[in-house]
Amino acid sequence: MTVSAEIVTSNKVLTEFIYDIWKPLITIINPDLHIPMSNPVCPFLLISKQENMRTVSIIPAYIINLKHRMDRKRDIIKEFAQREEFRINIIEAKEHKVGSIGLWNSIIHILQHVMNTDEEMILICEDDHQFSKHYTADILFQSIAEAADKDVDVLLGGVSWFSCGMPVSPGLFWIEKFSGLQFTIIFRKCFDRIMSSDFKENDAADYKISSLTDNKMVIHPFISTQKEFGYSDATTKNNKIGHVSKLFSEAEERLFFLKNVASFYREHMINIEDKEAYQNIAIPTYIINLPERKDRLAHIQKQFENKSEFDITIMEACRHKVGAVGLWNSILKIINLAVQNEDDVIIICEDDHEFTKDYSSQSLIKNIIAAHRQGADILCGGIGGFNQALYMGNYRYWIDFFWGMQFTVLYKSIFEPILKEPFGEKDTADGILSAITGHKMVLYPFISVQRDFGYSDVTRKNNEIKGLISDYFKKASQRLEMIQRTYSKYNGRELHY
Numbered sequence: 001m002t003v004s005a006e007i008v009t010s011n012k013v014l015t016e017f018i019y020d021i022w023k024p025l026i027t028i029i030n031p032d033l034h035i036p037m038s039n040p041v042c043p044f045l046l047i048s049k050q051e052n053m054r055t056v057s058i059i060p061a062y063i064i065n066l067k068h069r070m071d072r073k074r075d076i077i078k079e080f081a082q083r084e085e086f087r088i089n090i091i092e093a094k095e096h097k098v099g100s101i102g103l104w105n106s107i108i109h110i111l112q113h114v115m116n117t118d119e120e121m122i123l124i125c126e127d128d129h130q131f132s133k134h135y136t137a138d139i140l141f142q143s144i145a146e147a148a149d150k151d152v153d154v155l156l157g158g159v160s161w162f163s164c165g166m167p168v169s170p171g172l173f174w175i176e177k178f179s180g181l182q183f184t185i186i187f188r189k190c191f192d193r194i195m196s197s198d199f200k201e202n203d204a205a206d207y208k209i210s211s212l213t214d215n216k217m218v219i220h221p222f223i224s225t226q227k228e229f230g231y232s233d234a235t236t237k238n239n240k241i242g243h244v245s246k247l248f249s250e251a252e253e254r255l256f257f258l259k260n261v262a263s264f265y266r267e268h269m270i271n272i273e274d275k276e277a278y279q280n281i282a283i284p285t286y287i288i289n290l291p292e293r294k295d296r297l298a299h300i301q302k303q304f305e306n307k308s309e310f311d312i313t314i315m316e317a318c319r320h321k322v323g324a325v326g327l328w329n330s331i332l333k334i335i336n337l338a339v340q341n342e343d344d345v346i347i348i349c350e351d352d353h354e355f356t357k358d359y360s361s362q363s364l365i366k367n368i369i370a371a372h373r374q375g376a377d378i379l380c381g382g383i384g385g386f387n388q389a390l391y392m393g394n395y396r397y398w399i400d401f402f403w404g405m406q407f408t409v410l411y412k413s414i415f416e417p418i419l420k421e422p423f424g425e426k427d428t429a430d431g432i433l434s435a436i437t438g439h440k441m442v443l444y445p446f447i448s449v450q451r452d453f454g455y456s457d458v459t460r461k462n463n464e465i466k467g468l469i470s471d472y473f474k475k476a477s478q479r480l481e482m483i484q485r486t487y488s489k490y491n492g493r494e495l496h497y
Helices: 012-029 070-080 099-114 137-149 188-195 205-212 243-267 294-303 323-340 361-373 412-420 429-436 468-491
Strands: 002-007 046-050 053-057 059-065 086-092 121-126 129-131 154-156 165-169 172-175 183-187 216-219 224-226 283-289 310-316 345-350 353-355 378-380 389-393 396-399 407-411 440-443 448-450
Touching: 059 070, 059 099, 070 086, 070 129, 086 099, 099 121, 099 188, 099 205, 137 154, 137 172, 137 183, 137 216, 165 243, 165 468, 183 188, 188 205, 224 243, 243 389, 283 294, 283 323, 294 353, 310 323, 323 345, 323 412, 323 429, 361 378, 361 396, 361 407, 361 440, 389 468, 407 412, 412 429, 448 468
Parallel strands: 059 086, 059 121, 154 216, 283 310, 283 345, 378 440
Antiparallel strands: 002 046, 046 053, 121 183, 129 224, 154 183, 165 172, 172 216, 345 407, 353 448, 378 407, 389 396, 396 440
């Protein structure tokens, strides 16, 4: 069903007829809630369009409230007072010694009830929901209509956290994972999936719903946040005053930041034509290796065999009791050499780098040039982790930070900042490089991964868990694959590599 944001202008008889039916339903739920009558227009009505049918509906809102939380009940009723676009239902929460299970059982109870109706979507609210200054009925209706048109399963009014976001329209973000269920619109096609899922004692309702579908969006700026009551019946860490408000504020600011990043790179979207792929280029490439690591040296030399696009220099790694400091000192030695040689771009490789099947010399050179024109300071060949990522053009994704230094392109613009940056024994090279600049990109599909030698000279944890490195790269690749699919879906075209 696609819901439009048009307001129905009906004649006086029709308006009064619908009003007479609707008002007693709300009065049963809340006798103190005053429902004004607008004459001759009833402003809480929407046009719902499904194929060629037109039906009149309002937003069914189910508000979960523990029977003894009368303070929350009074507050949530006030929140919805005079908001004629909703048909509110106060639902007595299913109590459980584990708050998260009680919340989940309440959600299942609501969905089981709605399954027997013809509702195409519902709004589920927790009783700590509060409308933000950005809320208007028109924004909500428009967002619902757009979400339905984009085949969304879950639409959120605001979130306290998200793992990755992508702007898909001026007022909507696709999000990878989220927390915060205080204002959640669920579309019918997702009802069965939620009801049939297995909920365990250590689960959280928001994370569980987040895991059940890739088709999740949040309205931005947020139209809903959580009110601070000084306690939480579902999440104990939210008992600290100010904690929840800070989470919502930070999440909203992160989305504003991502919107600005996307806008900047959209204006600098660049693709290099094949004719621009320069021939006979040899990129200065420095490979860090400890002399005693003969197995790694043999491996890395094999990787670059017959690849004339790289001008290889084997750099003896700097030693330090802390492996990360030794790696950073090795990077500094390379950067000083690059400055001395007046290099515009270099590649730094660790000796566990391994090319993937997606590597192509022509594609690498094209993307090094294109990333430079977009203002990149760092271009990674493959990474073991990131938080945010946005599509920047064929192969290239902007990232907020990264894990993994096995194949890293560094541009001249970042040489001096690296040389000036302090480095402590608790720091990591990829962490510091991530913090130095916001202009970082990664190639996807990855052209480089780390080979697992069963030991690491830099990261102790990688020695303790077999297969950990491969797992990191696999998960990062899967996340970028999802972002790629999402971009293609909402931009109406496939990405070809």
